[in-house]
Amino acid sequence: MLQSTTIDVEKIREDFPILQRRLKGGHKLIYLDNAATTQKPRAVIDSISNYYMNYNSNIHRAVHQLAEEATFAYEEVRRRVAKLINAKSADEIIFTRNATESINLVAKCWARQHLTKMNRVLITEIEHHSNIVPWQLVTGEVGASLDYLNIGEEGRIDIEDFSQKVNDPDLKLVSISQMSNVLGTILPVKKMTKLAHEKNVPMMIDAAQSVPHMKVDVQDLNCDFMAFSAHKMLGPTGVGILYAKREILEEMPPFIGGGDMIKEVHKQTTSFNDLPYKFEAGTPNIADVIGFGAAIDYLNKLGFENIREHEMQITEYALERMNELQGITIYGPKVTKERGAVISFNLGDIHPHDLATILNDFGIAMRSGHHCAQVLMERLEVSATSRVSFYVYNSKDEVNILIDALQSARRLFGL
């Protein structure tokens, strides 16, 4: 029997205006595409409109009251982000547009400085395109090479294989995701960071799928860089976070040039601003950063342990029910402790796009395709999968409707 969850889903659902809407055919929205982006609670939407209605102004420069209030609100979120991931200082938190931009910033500013023809960057076969392409670009530019750590069944890495691969004097950086957006596999990033550091290799963690769903502590992991996105954790689109250790950020050259990232500008030379502003040129996404602050508050109130517990329960229930379906192939770990709330699957030979279209008629929003992980698709020898992913507002009732819809798809396709 499943234990009762520590999260009151019905109460949470009331906080999300979009979950009240009806779709074509009068269906309730069953939103199971949370790995792509999550819905936003009223508190987040309100904090954004409150900013525009009451204290909209540019930050960091003007001395008037509005600027003071806006600057305070924006910088207060930076402190909350630092606390969320237990960074030593808010100076180590850089606001970007999304996780993708954060990874590109490291590739362009750090890797380009540190890589030569002789060097390598190591990633895994499980990565999202945003943790592949920036490394292809930068290694291509300097003539370095990009290596992959193979993954086994269920998306796991072989830690022995990893310690051999990091034992390479030419290796300059490891970048891996903490949780797979396709298989849900949670990788042992702490152990991997320790092994990499023993060989003086810095570690970057793509935490786009982990920070929203579990307690993540950068000092405990001891990683050198971390990237994630606000929109995957109840926050607005257009805000990403880059965390990096202070000593690394200090010696990195700036990303793009302009206002706010400078100390003094003369005709031919510029001295750059202190951290974190050195990496935030131009007017930032003030409103959405403030909205992200409200999302962090909301999640903290629920508690990350409760969130993880709830997700494990619903994932376990969904796996159990889905396994009853004949002809289903489920990818990724069987044990819920080792996975996040993401389930990729195929049902017989129904193409995922067709399945998603049928499920759409039940009001179910599900993702189909390669999930920006074509290297992984090649490894799994499939061209596409269907994917459901859960968050704090999903219920077991919704899983039951999913199962009914999948049953009806099976009948429709004569499986």
Place this chain on the structure above:
Amino acid sequence: MKVEDNIVKDIKFEGRGCAISQASASMLTEMVMNKSLTSIKELDKDDILENIGLLNLGPARIKCALLSLKVLKMSMVEYYASKDPESAQEIREGSRLY
């Protein structure tokens, strides 16, 4: 695709994908069989959608329905590239289907 005297004499496709993409590809091969390249140039998205009877596909699935037409038009662009660059350019423009 086999072309003789500007006429499609044979056409086959190989593909893996969803029901809409496979059905529309199969139908497209029937539509263009024994037709002149000049008339194929004129084919547009509504011809395909009408023929498969799916007139209100959303922006995501319309790509499935039009994939094969896009492939056909791009292969014609290649075919004309050296012998008739002007036609190639015209087809390329016309292949922006959505």
